[in-house]
Amino acid sequence: MVKITVMVYTTLRARLGFSRTELEGGTVHELLLKLAVSGMTDISKMLFEDDGAVRNHFVLTLNSELLDNRKTKKVKVKAGDILHVFPPVSGG
Amino acid sequence: MPLSRQESERYSRQLIVPGIGLRGQAKLKNASVLVAGAGGLGGVVLAYLAAAGVGRLGFADPGLLELSNLNRQIFYKTRDLGRAKVRLLASFLKDLNPRVRLEPLRLKLDSENLAPLLKKYGLVADCTDNFEARFELNKACVRAGRTLVHGAVYGFEGQLAVIAPRGGPCLKCVFPHMPPRLKGYTPAPGPAPGAIGAMQAAEVIKIICGLPHLRGRLVIYDFAHGAAHSVRLKRRRACGVCGKRDEG
Numbered sequence: 001m002v003k004i005t006v007m008v009y010t011t012l013r014a015r016l017g018f019s020r021t022e023l024e025g026g027t028v029h030e031l032l033l034k035l036a037v038s039g040m041t042d043i044s045k046m047l048f049e050d051d052g053a054v055r056n057h058f059v060l061t062l063n064s065e066l067l068d069n070r071k072t073k074k075v076k077v078k079a080g081d082i083l084h085v086f087p088p089v090s091g092g
Numbered sequence: 093m094p095l096s097r098q099e100s101e102r103y104s105r106q107l108i109v110p111g112i113g114l115r116g117q118a119k120l121k122n123a124s125v126l127v128a129g130a131g132g133l134g135g136v137v138l139a140y141l142a143a144a145g146v147g148r149l150g151f152a153d154p155g156l157l158e159l160s161n162l163n164r165q166i167f168y169k170t171r172d173l174g175r176a177k178v179r180l181l182a183s184f185l186k187d188l189n190p191r192v193r194l195e196p197l198r199l200k201l202d203s204e205n206l207a208p209l210l211k212k213y214g215l216v217a218d219c220t221d222n223f224e225a226r227f228e229l230n231k232a233c234v235r236a237g238r239t240l241v242h243g244a245v246y247g248f249e250g251q252l253a254v255i256a257p258r259g260g261p262c263l264k265c266v267f268p269h270m271p272p273r274l275k276g277y278t279p280a281p282g283p284a285p286g287a288i289g290a291m292q293a294a295e296v297i298k299i300i301c302g303l304p305h306l307r308g309r310l311v312i313y314d315f316a317h318g319a320a321h322s323v324r325l326k327r328r329r330a331c332g333v334c335g336k337r338d339e340g
Contacts, residue, residue, distance in 0.1 A: 007321070009246075009249055009312065009314070010246045010247065010249060011274070019314070019316065019317060020317075056268060056269040057267070057269040057270060057271040057272075059266065059267065059323075061321075061323050064321070064322060064323050064324060065323075065324065066266070066323060066324070066325065066326050084312070084321055084323075086312060087271045088223065088244070088251070088266075088267040088270075088271060089244045089245060089246035089249065089250075089251055089278075090220075090221060090222050090223045090226060090244055090246075090278065091132075091221055091244060091245040091246050091278035091279075091280050091284075091285070092129050092131050092132060092133040092134065092219045092220050092221035092243070092244060092245065092285065
């Protein structure tokens with residue numbers, strides 16, 4: 001288990017009540033499970049499909065590299081990594 | 093073609109920018125850009141491109157000016173409520189730089205009108221306000237071989253990317269799925285589209301002048317915390333738009 005920084009954007013911020021947090025975990029999937037229950041409201045249904053996969057409109061990056069939402073269980077994290085979670089935005 | 097004395101004075105502060113100069117100014121004069129949307133992003137993009145001397149500017153928006161536009165669309169006037177935005181913007185831009193050729197298009201861009209329209213412009217700026225229009229524009233630009241400068245905002249956050257037509261990645265590679273439709277309106281404090289629009293205009297100018305630009309990267313600007321996050325984009329082989337041209 002290592003500690004990494006997780007940054008969230010837009011609707012996730014509003015629901016969680018923060019833009020940045022530090023969480024401990026071994027894989028990106030473990031960290032996202034913790035993220036979902038770490039804020040003001042539980043965002044599990046917002047973040048995950050019924051089968052546990054990360055909803056496909058969210059973009060995940062680990063240290064600025066795009067991740068495959070279907071493979072988060074296989075992506076291990078290192079201490080000091082930065083995970084960003086954001087959806088597309090459309091306002092103009 | 094040499095610049096007139098008036099042009100030399102008008103553009104004097106950008107002619108001394110390394111990478112622009114007389115050669116870059118000539119490129120700007122010969123360039124044509126289509127700006128999709130005449131709202132908080134589009135108006136700013138157009139104002140900077142007209143001021144910079146981009147030769148021909150097309151801009152499409154079907155909307156009429158509404159009171160709720162005026163917290164961020166600062167080139168319009170309260171007395172003009174109810175009037176067609178592209179007409180109002182054309183008047184503003186003509187006053188700003190009479191030498192620029194303006195082509196206001198009061199229409200909603202769709203898959204049918206985009207293909208012939210894109211043939212007339214060298215570059216496209218996406219300043220629309222909904223996902224359907226953005227993905228349609230992305231697809232049309234990939235098919236037409238036009239670079240797309242993407243800008244979008246949500247509250248005090250913004251996203252900026254340059255989508256190159258050949259070799260990808262395209263917008264659909266980054267965002268393969270639309271998010272669920274939000275209830276209500278998108279939050280939009282004025283400075284957020286103002287800043288992202290200015291950055292889109294900077295990318296357009298750099299692309300035209302042949303300067304290094306954001307190709308292949310998406311930058312998220314967090315104005316709430318004064319931070320930026322740059323992501324290297326990857327092409328998705330299975331992308332329905334740029335992966336296999338006949339799908340999507």
